[in-house]
Amino acid sequence: MKNSTIILLLYLIGVSLGCSNSDSLKRQENEEPRVSQIEKPAPEAKVDVNGIPTLRTLYVTNPKGGNIYDKPDKQSVVLDTLEYGYKVEVIGEAAGWYKIKERIMRDFVRDGQQTYSYGWEVVNIPKPDVGPLSQVKLTDKDLYLTSDDVPIRGRLRISLIGKDEFGKPKEGNDKFIVPLDSLVSEEDSVLVVSTGNGQKKKFVSSPNAEEDRKNYSYVGHSELLSAFLLAIEYYEDGEFKLYGSGSGEEIISFNDYPFISPDGRHAVSLYTNPYDYTTDFQLYRINDNKSIKKVLEASFGKWMAATGPQGVVH
Secondary structure, eight states, rough: OOOOOEEEETTTTEEEEEEOSTTOOOOOOOOOOOOSSSSOOOOOOOOOOTSOOOOOOEEOOOOOOEEEESSSSSSSSEEEEEOOTTTTEEEEEEEEEEEEEEEEEEEEEETTEEEEEEEEEEEEGGGGEEOGGOOOOHHHHHHHTTOOOOOBBBOEEEEEEEEHHHTTTTSSSSSSBOOGGGEEEEETTTEEEEOOOOOEEEEOOOOOOOGOOEEEEEEEEETTTTTTEEEEOOOOOOEEEEEETTTTEEEEEHHHHSEEEEEESSSEEEEEEEEEEEEEEEEEEEEEOSSSEEEEEEEEEOOOOOSSGGOOOO
């Protein structure tokens, strides 16, 4: 059966978002029963799962999450609780149980000291707790649920659209942020942008600095905001920054590309956070004097953003 994928549309500015019902969904806090804290010997060495083929991919369909057990027995140790929608790789099965491969953290006491062990193991999950992706559904509550309990309802409208509509060809390039290559040059990791009064603003990249790396890339100019936009890449993350076209001074930063609404009154950025498994959302208001101000920020934990069909998980 072909799995369906839920797609989101942000009506405020018409940006399409893709629902992620994949392994990008994070785990819940462990629920009772939890791993025993009594003194016990260290667990056996972790299993090398690289050579074990995946027979099928399923997803946690129990709305309360799915406990994974040390053995195919509910009286055995609960190792973790996987959140609703979490992807599991099945490598075997028994009566009422699937064997899956998963990274597990175990705690134990050695010589009176609390110690932790983390690695891949073959563990067990009840069959009724998992199923195909088509059984994973977003609720209206999920759309607005934020990891930091920011009140969203009434300030933002999120609605569902179909996959076919999401996959339709989009309009051409962003009309509000347009490259003006004649104002930009780059040589030896130095990006130079021409600003007002014949001045030039230099941005020096450090691509070989490893953890301290910083790479500047020119994106385009915005006549609406009298500014130009740069993408900045760091060691493990990045951001976009807006600079004044005349002064070259920094105006504001975004966690991802800023999409400007058709009426030019708002901008929104959506960062798919691979570390916290959230969509980090930022909303900005554009004033009559071309100034821009952040008015809302929240992290959504039940769906992830996609900018096109290639970003949607099937």
